[in-house]
Amino acid sequence: MSTAMFSTPNYQNYTDIKTSASGYLVLLEQQDDELIHQLSGLIPVDSPIQVIVQNQTDDAALADFLNAVTQALQAKKAGIHSVVIGSESFIWMTHQCLQTFGCLKEEMTLILNIKAGQKRNVYCVHCGHQQQTEEQEFCTCEHCQVHLYIRTHFSQRLGAYMGVCANAHDPMGVAS
């Protein structure tokens, strides 16, 4: 079995957060004081915690968020443990950013937050376009218009589920 592909991604729990790190980077999709309070109870009291929140979902907010993460990692990457909490889409986007800084799997805790919504990424196998969706089973590729069936097969490298043609007899999806 290839290590790059998993049929469904594995997410972790709050109790999986390592307590041995020299500092923590908490990356949230949405501001959530209750969650931050809960986290601070799980992290050793003398460890510094930096919280970065994306808040808005527009491109500018996303760019700001990734910039802030980049700066935080440039400042002190060694010994830092990242805790990523949000929707699947947010988790894997942030995961990619952390990976470019050489953060290892064991230096991150990825926690799915149901409250953040059902957003996940779907990769269209027909044209290679990747889009966000809240649909569970089917969506239409916004680039090539093919009606896609969202497989449970997840590519960790792409951070996306595979979208395949829902109707093999109607590959371009225009008839319906």
Ligand SMILES: [Zn+2]
């Ligand atoms: Zn497509």
